[in-house]
Amino acid sequence: MQTGLKISYLPQDLSSYHGYLPAFAKEHDLDYEHFLNQLKKLGLEREAFKQKIEEMSQGQKKRVALAKSLTEEASLYLWDEPANYLDLFNQDQLIKLLAKEQPAMLLVDHDQAFIEAVAKERVNLRPVL
Known part of the structure; x- marks a missing residue:
């Protein structure tokens, strides 16, 4: 591994995400304004900004x-x-x-249409029989 490599991981299980957005951002050392800006770009509804994360829908989480x-x-x-x-x-x-920001990314997803829309290269894994 490269020295100083920083990895951002998006888990499938979000059960550890909790609290109000300002405290969540502080707990994870996020620039709060940048975090809010990303939430707006991702279409999070205004009323959700006042909810605890654990009370949000799965899509909001x-x-x-x-x-x-x-x-x-x-x-x-x-x-x-x-x-x-x-x-x-x-x-x-x-x-x-993602098209605008073009981050270096490795993702796993079953949605083929989504993969085709965001991936430049793909690897298909099949079980060994």
């Missing part, structure tokens, strides 16, 4: 997780099922955001 990862300055973004719980509109928002 996923957008919080995506915004957290995108706010982190990283050399590589590792994302596990980023399109899970996102409706088509929010998937489109994410696709546009």
